[in-house]
Amino acid sequence: MTELKNKIKQLIISSLDLEDITVDDIENDQPLFVDGLGLDSIDALELGLAIKKEFNVKIDANSEQTKAHFASVDALAEFINQHQS
Amino acid sequence: MKFVVENLSLWVAPEQQIAELSHLNLADLDLSWVAPMQRRRLSPFMKMALHTMHQAQGEYQQLAVNFSSRHGDLPKTSQLLHSLVEQEPLSPTAFGLSVHNAATGLFSIIAKNKAPMNAIAGDQDSIISAMIDGFARVHSGIEQQILIAHAESVLPDEYLPFSDEQQIAHSVSFVLSTAQTGKPYFELTKLPESEHTQSDSCLPLSLQLAAALTSKGSQSLLSHQQSAWMLQYHGD
Numbered sequence: 001m002t003e004l005k006n007k008i009k010q011l012i013i014s015s016l017d018l019e020d021i022t023v024d025d026i027e028n029d030q031p032l033f034v035d036g037l038g039l040d041s042i043d044a045l046e047l048g049l050a051i052k053k054e055f056n057v058k059i060d061a062n063s064e065q066t067k068a069h070f071a072s073v074d075a076l077a078e079f080i081n082q083h084q085s
Numbered sequence: 086m087k088f089v090v091e092n093l094s095l096w097v098a099p100e101q102q103i104a105e106l107s108h109l110n111l112a113d114l115d116l117s118w119v120a121p122m123q124r125r126r127l128s129p130f131m132k133m134a135l136h137t138m139h140q141a142q143g144e145y146q147q148l149a150v151n152f153s154s155r156h157g158d159l160p161k162t163s164q165l166l167h168s169l170v171e172q173e174p175l176s177p178t179a180f181g182l183s184v185h186n187a188a189t190g191l192f193s194i195i196a197k198n199k200a201p202m203n204a205i206a207g208d209q210d211s212i213i214s215a216m217i218d219g220f221a222r223v224h225s226g227i228e229q230q231i232l233i234a235h236a237e238s239v240l241p242d243e244y245l246p247f248s249d250e251q252q253i254a255h256s257v258s259f260v261l262s263t264a265q266t267g268k269p270y271f272e273l274t275k276l277p278e279s280e281h282t283q284s285d286s287c288l289p290l291s292l293q294l295a296a297a298l299t300s301k302g303s304q305s306l307l308s309h310q311q312s313a314w315m316l317q318y319h320g321d
Contacts, residue, residue: 017125038122045177053174 005077007054012073015050016043028074036072044070051076057083086220086273087264087319094140095295096133098239098254105288105296112140119195126178127191130158133256134188134236135195141232141258142196148260149222150202150232152189153215155289156240157206158182163241188236200228209250209309211235212291216261216273223263234258235291249285249310257295271298272317280306280313290314 009023012032016039030036033044047070048059057080060066069079095111097103114136116124127135134152142148161183168175181187186204193202207214212235219231236256240248264270287293287309297305297316307314 019125020121040122042126042178042181049174049177 005073008073008076011050011054015046029072055080055084087270088220089262089264089270090298091260092141092143093259093298094137096137096256101253128158128161130238135192137256137258138192138234141260147198147200148232149200149228150189151215151219152234153205153211154236155211157185160238160241209290210312219261230260230262233261237289250287250289257291269320274315276313276315280308281310282308
């Protein structure tokens with residue numbers, strides 16, 4: 001799970017061009033959007049695409065649950081673990 | 086067309102310094118005024134465009150903008166086209182920022198400038214088109230001043246065979262207003278076809294213009310294959 005979380009953090013940094021941020025700067029339970037890391041709605045689309053590509057999971061853009069899955073690295077790891085095909 | 090130019094800002098890729106502009110001391114790209122979370126998304130094209138727009142804006146707060154570019158952010162558009170060919174999904178960020186008015190949109194948001202802004206593409210004359218439209222707006226009194234901004238990247242490799250001018254990554258911006266009695270001004274006039282250049286290695290018109298505006302020679306010929314212009318400076 002730690003390995004998956006680090007992979008997710010690396011993906012967040014590379015897909016969103018977070019030049020000044022390292023894997024160690026992102027806490028597992030830190031909110032990714034608005035507060036916390038400060039990502040915005042364009043980042044959400046970009047990250048969704050990157051996760052779909054990297055982990056081969058389907059993401060429903062209109063689902064309320066999707067919001068919860070993208071709340072933090074912990075939540076994303078959980079979601080990917082359950083849905084990876 | 087008689088007009089006044091102030092706050093001219095020019096940026097040319099440092100590895101591409103050119104003789105005609107060697108008399109100018111060009112500033113390094115400065116985007117320290119853009120928050121890091123916004124800066125991270127800016128392409129090289131967007132960075133140079135925003136840099137000169139900001140420098141030229143100076144003390145003006147709400148300043149109308151006419152942005153021009155012949156090809157826009159073609160390196161970015163070209164990457165998107167590659168993704169389509171490979172049947173890869175398009176990056177939402179890259180798509181959103183590849184549109185022709187992305188530079189004005191970002192400038193408006195970042196500089197909190199809500200004045201009207203146009204984005205123009207008009208072939209080799211792009212910057213002239215932006216000036217003519219801008220002149221109409223200041224001449225009619227709709228605007229007191231207008232920021233004319235232009236940016237151009239080097240063509241991506243696949244498009245280089247179609248190149249018909251020197252390939253120089255550059256951006257130029259300045260504030261244009263109408264000529265006032267008794268003060269120095271520039272005058273731009275279109276010339277007949279006989280004055281067109283036949284050369285495929287002419288400087289982009291925007292750089293010819295920047296050189297002429299800064300050297301303030303009494304007469305400067307600006308030309309490419311499709312049109313020619315005379316820029317005159319009427320000093321004190």
